[in-house]
Amino acid sequence: MERTTCCVVGGGPAGMVLGLLLARSGVDVTVLEKHGDFLRDFRGDTVHPTTLQLLDDLGLAERFAALPQRRIQQVRLPIGPGGELFTFGDFGLLPIKYNYIAMVPQWDFLDLLAAEGAREPHFTLRMNTEAVGLIRERGRVNGVRYRTADGTTGTVKTDKDGKTEAEAKISNKAVEDAKKSSEAVKVPTEVKAGKDSNSAPTVKVELPKNAGETKIEIPVSNVNSGTVAVIVHEDGTEEIVKNSKPTEDGVQLTVDGNTVVKIIDNSKDFIDTRNHWSRDEVNFVASRDIFNGVGNNLFGVSQPMTRGMVNTVLARLAGIDTTPKNGQKWYEVGTEWAKSKGITDGTNPEASVTREQLATLLYRFYGSPAISGTLRFADAGAVSAYAQDALLWATQNGIMNGVGNNCVAPSADAQRAQVAAMMARYLKNAD
């Protein structure tokens, strides 16, 4: 990574303001706060004139003024036998802009700073994360060891070149909780995807023994449809996880046992998808090496796709090496594999694939799940009998959309962009 990473321990007023200042200056900063929210013990509520001026300097005056508050200008106390009020201090006399004390609970103030930080691309706040030790290397502190509320622990450190290595030891409780709610276990470490394997951050995830296959989510600050997880095998080889999915805050993938993952922004910039509806979906499949371009930096959005191409794509998705051997045609390995799995009968591999054939191939690849309902498209009557369930499944699950005028165009040829979009939606929907 080409950036300095700074870890601030403690999301109190000092830590939050420091984090905000660093982030605004372009420094990637992570603030660790051991509590789950700011609503804890009473921490006072008087915000003094100098602090108000500071907030103004930070451009936060307007948002601070919008918080519910009481303003105090004079401090008066009853003294003397008659209890007459005596003014001890009058801020109104001061020649300053904010000549009063604002009464605002500290948690409202911290919530404001957190919201302000969330607007900054370089700012990360990790709640429920307690720093439990420092990491020292060659006499220098370059990382922090932390623990989250469910007992998960981790470290985050940055080497002298600014490259990040993170480690997380996921607790039993975190895995159990996530599995119970069918959610992914959130790895408590955020990284920024690198442009290639050399600059990419490495995340080591340690799962409890017997956790089995576990869905995890690695938070990524600059995630997009081309962000991929790459497994680093013990022999050092690297493998793109084809069904790793970008989420709102990171990348999700399923792992079995302890895993080392690199996070790479493998986005492809094809000339013909830059302003095309399929841009994100094409980027998703191309960055995962499921599709290649057609040369000259083009994806070939409107070009037809053959059945052999689809068989090959599905075989690659299943982890099959589709390299042809001994004079085979380029699509033969994939087609033989698809045939052996009952996905295709293998006929006409060089013919263009129609939309209903494509839906059928994907449906069978998915294991032909039971389906109920009726196709509601105006041209539903034109759908071949064998493709009825597949089209129902594909449209019900948002994998295939209509083509306009409430038509699904079952026998129209599927173009490369349409196939890419279906594959992307399919992978994003699949568990």
Ligand SMILES: Cc1cc2nc3c(=O)[nH]c(=O)nc-3n(C[C@H](O)[C@H](O)[C@H](O)COP(=O)(O)OP(=O)(O)OC[C@H]3O[C@@H](n4cnc5c(N)ncnc54)[C@H](O)[C@@H]3O)c2cc1C
């Ligand atoms: C009862 C009381 C009333 C007060 N009234 C006022 C007032 O009216 N006006 C005023 O200006 N000041 C008041 N103060 C003082 C004010 O609260 C402090 O000056 C201010 O909170 C200090 O900010 P800080 O960020 O340095 O530390 P703190 O506010 O103490 O913040 C430190 C943060 O670090 C977190 N933390 C600690 N250890 C770890 C760890 N290992 N890993 C992760 N997170 C960790 C804590 O949970 C905490 O959120 C009051 C203080 C108290 C106790």
